Amino acid sequence: MSPTRVPRRIISALVLFVCTGCGSPATPPSAGDDLNATVLRVQSALDGRGGRMGPSDIVVVGDRITGILPHGRGRGRVIDLGDATALPGLIDTHVHLGWHFNREGRTPSSDVEETAEEVVLYGAENGFATLQSGVTTVQSLGAPVDRELRDAFARGILPGPRVLTSLAAIGTWSGATPEDLRAVVRARHEEGADLIKIFASASIRVGGTPTLEQELLDAICGEASDLGLRTTVHAHGPESARRAAMAGCTTIEHGALLDRATLELLAERGLFYDPNIDLVLRNYFENEEKFLGVGGYTAEGFEQMRAAVPAALATFQEALTVPDLKIVFGTDALAGSHGRNAEELIYRVETGGQEAMDAVVSATSLAAESLGMAGEIGTLAVGMKADIIATRGDPSEQIGSLISPRFVMLDGRVVRNDGH
Numbered sequence: 001m002s003p004t005r006v007p008r009r010i011i012s013a014l015v016l017f018v019c020t021g022c023g024s025p026a027t028p029p030s031a032g033d034d035l036n037a038t039v040l041r042v043q044s045a046l047d048g049r050g051g052r053m054g055p056s057d058i059v060v061v062g063d064r065i066t067g068i069l070p071h072g073r074g075r076g077r078v079i080d081l082g083d084a085t086a087l088p089g090l091i092d093t094h095v096h097l098g099w100h101f102n103r104e105g106r107t108p109s110s111d112v113e114e115t116a117e118e119v120v121l122y123g124a125e126n127g128f129a130t131l132q133s134g135v136t137t138v139q140s141l142g143a144p145v146d147r148e149l150r151d152a153f154a155r156g157i158l159p160g161p162r163v164l165t166s167l168a169a170i171g172t173w174s175g176a177t178p179e180d181l182r183a184v185v186r187a188r189h190e191e192g193a194d195l196i197k198i199f200a201s202a203s204i205r206v207g208g209t210p211t212l213e214q215e216l217l218d219a220i221c222g223e224a225s226d227l228g229l230r231t232t233v234h235a236h237g238p239e240s241a242r243r244a245a246m247a248g249c250t251t252i253e254h255g256a257l258l259d260r261a262t263l264e265l266l267a268e269r270g271l272f273y274d275p276n277i278d279l280v281l282r283n284y285f286e287n288e289e290k291f292l293g294v295g296g297y298t299a300e301g302f303e304q305m306r307a308a309v310p311a312a313l314a315t316f317q318e319a320l321t322v323p324d325l326k327i328v329f330g331t332d333a334l335a336g337s338h339g340r341n342a343e344e345l346i347y348r349v350e351t352g353g354q355e356a357m358d359a360v361v362s363a364t365s366l367a368a369e370s371l372g373m374a375g376e377i378g379t380l381a382v383g384m385k386a387d388i389i390a391t392r393g394d395p396s397e398q399i400g401s402l403i404s405p406r407f408v409m410l411d412g413r414v415v416r417n418d419g420h
């Protein structure tokens with residue numbers, strides 16, 4: 001393998017390692033004089049790993065951060081963001097990018113036929129709203145349309161976030177034997193999925209009981225791991241989450257009804273935990289008439305979701321006290337909540353009691369780690385992708401500052417700049 005074939009992720013991880021080793025918050029400006037450089041001048045910055053920097057010039061060349069210098073030292077095209085705070089673009093580890101209200105204002109159903117063109121444009125609208133709100137990477141869990149959206153946004157013309165997708169999910173409907181399910185995982189990989197999404201419990205609307213036997217979860221997560229794919233598991237109750245942990249899956253989604261023993265097991269086995277405790281539920285209640293009557297959206301189901309609000313909050317508060325539990329940011333954004341993603345973080349801090357800096361980390365470096373992309377995104381450091389947002393206040397002190405950032409950069413391209 002020639003040096004030019006070394007994956008960029010590995011190269012940037014090495015660059016980051018070297019810089020971390022140099023021990024200086026400011027990097028010598030060898031690249032700072034580059035005429036192609038863009039300099040983001042800010043009053044303060046959060047590195048996404050819990051660190052704060054004072055007045056800084058963040059130097060960007062191409063799609064990478066090439067320097068972080070003291071205020072006024074950067075050379076290049078200066079974008080002065082005044083008293084703003086810069087931080088890595090947010091990473092939402094659980095959205096449904098294509099999910100929208102149809103032309104009758106309802107969640108999609110077979111009553112209203114939609115063309116493929118309509119469906120992809122709704123997804124593009126969702127992607128635009130998401131990116132404008134400061135979320136520069138999403139993991140969509142997932143639908144076939146995600147693949148086209150992912151590839152279109154990646155071409156860099158149509159504004160939308162970096163997308164990772166599971167495409168369609170795997171569950172009881174996918175097969176009855178371990179071999180069936182291994183074959184489905186391989187097929188999903190062939191189709192271009194970035195990860196595998198699994199339903200291992202029923203919906204919270206019907207009690208969240210386990211739906212997949214241990215040997216089936218072992219087969220899915222084992223096959224995915226052999227192919228180098230991560231696995232995210234929809235699991236509300238303790239038993240389904242426990243099985244997923246024993247099967248070596250990567251992340252537990254929702255987990256509204258988990259007990260302390262299960263949360264400790266997740267920490268012990270190194271799983272990530274993505275609780276969705278506010279936005280998805282509140283959005284359902286705000287838009288109840290747009291869902292009621294379609295599929296499993298019944299009046300009883302809505303009662304179950306209302307009952308889940310205090311349960312999910314109590315579980316989250318318990319989770320905060322579990323040592324080494326890796327709680328990541330994810331919203332389960334669906335029709336009605338794209339672009340409102342940060343509201344989940346605000347609830348986690350203001351109602352759930354999470355430290356604001358921890359919430360920022362959960363949506364930046366820790367979320368990147370959960371996606372296997374810690375060497376590329378989620379940290380403001382030399383060598384990382386230039387996915388950068390800037391807010392009017394400091395989100396590590398005022399989490400509400402994350403609502404409507406004044407500046408958004410993705411891959412070194414400015415996609416939002418409201419000025420001072």
Ligand SMILES: [Zn+2]
Nearest residue numbers: 094096141332
């Ligand atoms: Zn979901």
